[in-house]
Amino acid sequence: MPIPVIVVVPAQEPLRESAAAFAEGRAPLRDLREAFMPSLLSIDASAPAVPIGTGRPEDIGTASMSAEQSPSFAVRATANVDRMEDVPEVIDGRPVFADPRIEPFVTCGSTPALGNVAGVAAKLRLATLTAGGRGLDGTNVAVAVMDTGINFAFLSGKVPAARLDAANSWTPPNGATAPGKYPVDHGTMCAFDVLIAAPNATLLDFPILPSAVPGGSTVGRTIGTAMLAFSQLFTNWAVSFAPGGVSKYAGLVVSNSWGIYHPSWDFPAGHRGRYIDNPRHPFNLLVAAMAGSGVDIVFAAGNCGPVCADMRCQGRTTQAIMGANAHQDVLTLGGCDLNDAIVGYSSQGPSIANMFQQKPDVAAYTHFLGSEAFGAGSPDSGTSTSCPVAAGCVAALRTKVGFALTPPSNLFAQIRATATPVPGQTGWQADFGHGIIDADAAGRSLGV
Amino acid sequence: MTVRSTDGPPTIEDAARQLGVPVVAVDRAFGVVTIDPKQGLYSVQVDAAHLPADAPSDEFSGPFSDPRIEPFGPPRDAPPPDKTST
Numbered sequence: 001m002p003i004p005v006i007v008v009v010p011a012q013e014p015l016r017e018s019a020a021a022f023a024e025g026r027a028p029l030r031d032l033r034e035a036f037m038p039s040l041l042s043i044d045a046s047a048p049a050v051p052i053g054t055g056r057p058e059d060i061g062t063a064s065m066s067a068e069q070s071p072s073f074a075v076r077a078t079a080n081v082d083r084m085e086d087v088p089e090v091i092d093g094r095p096v097f098a099d100p101r102i103e104p105f106v107t108c109g110s111t112p113a114l115g116n117v118a119g120v121a122a123k124l125r126l127a128t129l130t131a132g133g134r135g136l137d138g139t140n141v142a143v144a145v146m147d148t149g150i151n152f153a154f155l156s157g158k159v160p161a162a163r164l165d166a167a168n169s170w171t172p173p174n175g176a177t178a179p180g181k182y183p184v185d186h187g188t189m190c191a192f193d194v195l196i197a198a199p200n201a202t203l204l205d206f207p208i209l210p211s212a213v214p215g216g217s218t219v220g221r222t223i224g225t226a227m228l229a230f231s232q233l234f235t236n237w238a239v240s241f242a243p244g245g246v247s248k249y250a251g252l253v254v255s256n257s258w259g260i261y262h263p264s265w266d267f268p269a270g271h272r273g274r275y276i277d278n279p280r281h282p283f284n285l286l287v288a289a290m291a292g293s294g295v296d297i298v299f300a301a302g303n304c305g306p307v308c309a310d311m312r313c314q315g316r317t318t319q320a321i322m323g324a325n326a327h328q329d330v331l332t333l334g335g336c337d338l339n340d341a342i343v344g345y346s347s348q349g350p351s352i353a354n355m356f357q358q359k360p361d362v363a364a365y366t367h368f369l370g371s372e373a374f375g376a377g378s379p380d381s382g383t384s385t386s387c388p389v390a391a392g393c394v395a396a397l398r399t400k401v402g403f404a405l406t407p408p409s410n411l412f413a414q415i416r417a418t419a420t421p422v423p424g425q426t427g428w429q430a431d432f433g434h435g436i437i438d439a440d441a442a443g444r445s446l447g448v
Numbered sequence: 449m450t451v452r453s454t455d456g457p458p459t460i461e462d463a464a465r466q467l468g469v470p471v472v473a474v475d476r477a478f479g480v481v482t483i484d485p486k487q488g489l490y491s492v493q494v495d496a497a498h499l500p501a502d503a504p505s506d507e508f509s510g511p512f513s514d515p516r517i518e519p520f521g522p523p524r525d526a527p528p529p530d531k532t533s534t
Contacts, residue, residue, distance in 0.1 A: 109523030147519065186519040209519055224493055224514040231481040231491075239517045258519045265514040273512040281512050282450050282483050282491040289484035300465065300520045311526040312518065345523040374522060382521025399528055 002078035019067035022048035108308035113379035115338035138198025141175030149182025149207035184340035192371035197392030238293035255391035257384035276322035291329035294403035300383035307344030334360035335386035473498030
């Protein structure tokens with residue numbers, strides 16, 4: 001098995017020509033394979049020779065390491081041996097070095113924050129959303145954060161202009177905590193991240209994720225809790241039209257940074273009442289009904305990515321986008337860091353069988369220094385963060401894009417069509433979906 | 449379970465009658481949850497122990513699962529693989 005190596009050899013004309021051509025950006029005039037190589041080694045003619053001077057640290061300098069003057073060159077080659085252990089240290093008096101594989105350091109759960117809110121705003125070109133009176137800032141748009149509850153005092157300390165509509169927020173049955181008064185936790189992080197792109201949006205607190213409250217209620221951290229909350233919001237928006245209700249807003253966005261980590265949490269495969277792969281489950285029906293009434297529903301893809309999946313995924317990283325997170329009528333978000341690299345935990349498509357396959361739809365930014373809801377210096381992370389970042393982008397667009405003329409399906413189609421593809425991307429792909437969300441481009445495509 | 453009504457949300461008693469279960473089997477705290485009023489679809493939570501043995505189980509009525517949900521963050525890295533050598 002050929003083993004990649006780097007060998008240091010004395011200067012020869014083909015090596016000097018290779019190095020000079022590479023430095024000058026032109027094709028070499030001589031074939032690198034004309035160079036004399038130690039036995040057992042085959043030169044890699046695709047890699048230019050690299051001038052390295054004498055190989056002694058005291059001789060390092062720009063002159064001695066030029067193509068014209070360097071007495072030695074490092075050359076990529078392969079050693080014709082069976083095992084890495086059989087590569088000699090020296091061949092024909094020439095030192096042989098390793099040429100190990102390198103990989104990028106993927107952002108995983110324990111990786112420190114990469115960048116901050118200002119960086120997110122710059123990458124998304126958020127200033128263009130409000131420049132010159134464009135006014136895409138979430139004004140008169142409500143964003144319901146379906147999560148652990150919001151601590152509005154903490155949030156206001158970070159975002160003084162934050163708005164919370166407590167009257168149209170939700171308290172679980174037998175719940176004792178008022179809207180906006182929940183402990184600082186995941187929900188506060190999500191609320192903060194919504195306001196990055198939509199600073200003038202009005203938050204609605206929908207605490208579906210706290211543990212079961214006293215009183216013997218069956219309400220807890222299950223799909224049933226989400227159903228209660230969604231139904232309440234749906235009724236308020238599209239059925240009751242109560243004065244001062246949610247229907248007073250120009251748009252309603254629902255941000256969902258939660259889901260099912262593993263199929264073992266659900267009924268077994270084949271059961272007609274299962275949730276994760278069943279468009280007819282009542283929660284999935286409710287999602288469809290809400291989307292049909294003009295509500296923009298945004299879901300996180302999940303944290304079961306192939307490189308560093310959350311431990312709750314139990315090692316399962318395929319068909320990991322499930323249930324309403326894979327619903328045809330929602331916008332599903334993968335996560336990328338501020339280097340535009342997909343984060344290692346971002347769940348990849350295609351979705352679980354029987355749900356819409358091409359998920360995620362797009363990616364948005366995560367793993368940056370933002371709310372610090374989990375402590376000073378802690379990143380806002382997970383696709384839990386990319387979801388509300390995108391929800392904020394949707395809310396910003398809804399400032400001027402009415403849901404009657406542009407229903408959620410059309411808005412999401414434009415978001416997909418105008419997403420920024422990553423290098424080499426053609427069409428949908430499993431990690432980034434259609435690319436990185438670009439609210440500015442989506443807005444322009446919609447004429448706002 | 450899903451129940452149907454063409455005249456707005458059914459009462460708990462109506463839902464129990466439709467499902468063939470005693471009223472006490474229907475969770476009043478959960479109530480009758482609107483799913484899709486245009487299709488007359490509503491949902492209730494029922495104690496499975498009270499479902500009739502011969503209750504039809506279909507893809508529209510249920511019973512449907514009520515699985516646990518959790519937030520997607522912060523990610524919890526899985527422990528590294530065990531590298532114990534023999």
